[in-house]
Amino acid sequence: MKYVLKTSAPQRHSFDLTRELNPQQIAVVEAPPRELLVLAGAGTGKTRTLTYRVARLVAAGCNPERILLCTFTNRAAREMVARVEALLGIDMRRCSAGTFHHIGNRVLRRHGQAIGLSPDFGILDPEDARTLLGSVIAELGIEALSARRFPTPKVLANLISLATGTRQPLEKVVEQHNLKLLDQAGMMAQVARRFAERKRQMNVCDFDDLLSEWLRLLEDPSLRNVGDELRAAYDHVLVDEYQDINAAQGALCDAMAVGHQSLTCVGDDAQSIYSFRGADFTQIAAFRARHPQADLYKLTINYRSSPQILALANRSIAHNRSQYPKELQAVKPAGAVPAVIPLRDVFQQAEFIAQRVLELHHEYDTPLARMAVLYRNHSHSLELQVELTRRQIPFSVRSGLRFFEQAHIKDVCAYLRARQNPQDALSWVRLLRLWPGIGAQTAEQLATLLAAPLSQSTGGSSAQRLAEQAARARGRARDALTRLAELWAILEDPALQSPGDMIRRVVERHYGEYADRNFPNAAARKDDLEQLAGYAARYPAASEFLGELALVQGISAENVLGAEEPDDKLVLSTIHQAKGLEWPICFVLWLAEGRFPMATAMRQPADIEEERRLFYVAVTRAGDELYLSYPVIEETRDGPSHMLRPSKFLLELDTLPAVFDRWQIEEAPADPAPVG
CATH class of the missing domain: 3.40.50.300 (P-loop containing nucleotide triphosphate hydrolases)
Known part of the structure; x- marks a missing residue:
């Protein structure tokens, strides 16, 4: 018995663009399917324009599942698709719309077997990826070989990700983004290679693999049939926020449009500001060099700002x-x-x-x-x-925690608190745990000794106590405590009174190196600490600076706890x-x-x-x-x-x-x- 399923392919629809769009936007929406670069200035309605272009393609008879819409958030994709559904009254669920990673996941589920990925492969979230990297570092014995300067899994994961996104060797990325780690680049590359092998053995991908493996399907000559099949599944490729894409994403856009040449890229070169994340300005700046036949459209009518x-x-x-x-x-x-x-x-x-x-x-x-x-x-x-x-x-801070609530600010202030009040065991625990070779339990034990009143101890200054503990320690802990004792001798010097200078000594002798190893944005955090040092320099003594800090934090806490937010x-x-x-x-x-x-x-x-x-x-x-x-x-x-x-x-x-x-x-x- 045969059963005929009626097609859900869209019927041709017509709608009045002049009621919703200005002439510049209409020109983009009605442009024939070909290579287009749409330069959408700030506040000019680019999302609305791109949404209507998708609707126009579907209204003209294109099946939604043959449209590839790449955005930078899945929310943006959902909103665009929902708007198209409202305009046309049709089901758009089969449209391939979402972030590059979202689409890459769907592509690899269908075609990943060609490169050894089974359809049920797992995806490592960032925390899982860092855990696996840590395992690889331990397996290869890298930390012992590189003494104390090898980056943490978090920093290394960020550098590997940048290398994948920018399509550059890892050593080049280290040179550009964290030059102080350049002498570790060879071992970092070794870890990256082993990391890739382990992922393949485990049948898992991290987020960057979702793009690099998709790109491999399209570029590897031995996989030409798979690449051709993948490209043939779509008639139109549309890309939002094109000024923010990296080299890998740009290559994906170009490769997916080979054949049909219907590629619409919407962005604003004047708002390309994310190079530190790997965004590649040349993707939009050199678009017409790569696509010499492309048409250029500009959206310049701004609905947000005053003429002035x-x-x-x-x-x-x-x-x-x-x-x-x-x-x-x-x-x-x-x-x-x-x-x-x-x-x-x-x-x-x-x-x-x-x-x-x-x-x-x-x-x-x-x-x-x-x-x-x-x-x-x-x-x-x-x-x-x-x-x-x-x-x-x-006030609310969109860019993260309030300044004094950030981890690196609290870390460095812990040094000043312990120096000012040696019986502050909490500050001792916090700063001790920043040193390699000192775990949580050891930090608690050492903090108890260091915070004990002189009468209950062997006596001496905190620097002397630290030196005594260093003599008893072994391995990395011995080296760490020796260096900490040397730093503490500097902090206890009566000639050093300025809290700003104290902060700078902590950064110079320890925390700057710690930041390089532990934070992908180490430079920004060190800038924060220099700003903190400049602020603290207003106060003649650490006690006054810490008192002011406590006052500010106390007022903030009262505002939160004393009344409804x-x-x-x-x-x-x-x-x-x-x-x-x-x-x-x-x-x-x-x-x-x-x-x-x-x-x-x-x-x-x-x-x-x-x-x-x-x-x-x-x-x-x-x-x-x-x-x-x-x-x-x-x-x-x-x-x-x-x-x-x-x-x-x-x-x-x-x-x-x-x-x-x-x-x-x-x-x-x-x-x-x-x-x-």
């Missing part, structure tokens, strides 16, 4: 040479002119932002959640977080975390040369251009009001304060016609004594 904010953004990004030139045009009516505010120092900068936020909140009835403070590095928010806490202005909070965020978001009012702080752009970015034109793109992203988050501030004076570690130059991104704007107002700050008399 866009005038500033357009002038700034025009200084980049590596770009597709375009100018955003505002739909909104004229608004406030952006303000540039020079301030005496970082503390006045924090006071200004806190006061202005309160004015906007109370006098103009602006909810706190409709305002954001953006910064280049998380450490740039230190003084502001202290000031907001003192004034009891609720407020829903309305000021947003604090790094600019990287803020991409894709918007607020009516934005503050961008620390716009001083060497801070934004960073000093390390001044070496290469490509790095400066990425920093300028980051500034462009920051200013285009603002809808109605934009405040750009910088401190004029900075206290230094080695002598008197020095003058800071405004960021080159501000100097570039300071031409006619004016695109900002320069505010002059007048200080009313106030009691300079700290709160408390």
Whole structure:
């Protein structure tokens, strides 16, 4: 008996684009199926445009399952697909839509046997991958061979991932991202090879394998039939956030479009800001070199920002040479002119932002959640977080924990706490566990000895006690305690009183190396610690600094425990975390040369251009009001304060016609004594 199943292939539909889209967007939606690069400026409705292009392809008769839609979050893919279903009234579940990893998983389930993967292969989450890496390191005896500088599994996993995504040798990636570990690169490559072998033996993939093995199916000449079958399954490839893809993802997009040549890539070269994660700017910048027949479309009608904010953004990004030139045009009516505010120092900068936020909140009835403070590095928010806490202005930190709650800040402060109060056993335990060869149980035992009053001990300073314990220890613990005793002798020197200098000694003698081994973002964490040292240098003694720290944390705890957590909070965020978001009012702080752009970015034109793109992203988050501030004076570690130059991104704007107002700050008399 035969049973006929009626096809679910879509019927041709028509809908009125002019009601939903502007002419630029319609041109993209109605473009014929071929290679397209769509340059969608900030706030120009790129997601809506891409969604309607998918709907247009389906409405024209394409079966949804023959569309490949690559996004950077599965949520974005679900929302696009749901919108297409609402527009057309059809089932889109068979559309291959999702992140590259999501799609790669589906591809390998179907075709992975060609490379030795069974359909039921497992996927290692990041924690499982780090555990397996640790097992491989132990199996090969690497830690013993490399003394104390071999990176932790977390750091090594990050470097292997970067190598896979950028399609570069591991040694090259180590040289670019963690030069201090370059002498370990040979052993790291050995671990990476064994790691790959173990994964294959276990029939598992990590997240990076989902892309690299998919790419292997497409590029390996011996698997040509499989690659051809895989490509033939799709008629159209569409890619969102194209400026953020890495080399592996770019190669996948190009390879999947071979044959039908229907490739739509939507992104904004002016918002490519994630090179530290492996994003490859050349993928979008050199698109037409790889696809010379491609059509180029631009979306420049901006629905988010005022004409005054866009005038500033357009002038700034025009200084980049590596770009597709375009100018955003505002739909909104004229608004406030952006303000540039020079301030005496970082503390006045924090006071200004806190006061202005309160004015906007109370006098103009602006909810706190409709305002954001953006910064280049998380450490740039230190003084502001202290000031907001003192004034009891609720805030949330999008870019992670509050500054003083971060692990590396607590780690280094533990040294100062134990130095200030040797009976603080908790601080001893925390800092001891940072040293190789000292486990949790040993740290507890040592902390009990070190925290004991002198009358119950053999006596002597903490440095002497540590030296005595080092003499009794063996192996790595002996080396660690010897070095810690030497560091403690420095910290106990009566000539060393500045808490800022104490922090720097801890970083120089131990924690900097610890960060390199344990944190993928070691450089950023060390920047945080230098910022902490600069802040602590204001206080003449460690006791005063730690007392102020306790006060700030106590006020913060009271705000949380003493009342219901407020829903309305000021947003604090790094600019990287803020991409894709918007607020009516934005503050961008620390716009001083060497801070934004960073000093390390001044070496290469490509790095400066990425920093300028980051500034462009920051200013285009603002809808109605934009405040750009910088401190004029900075206290230094080695002598008197020095003058800071405004960021080159501000100097570039300071031409006619004016695109900002320069505010002059007048200080009313106030009691300079700290709160408390």
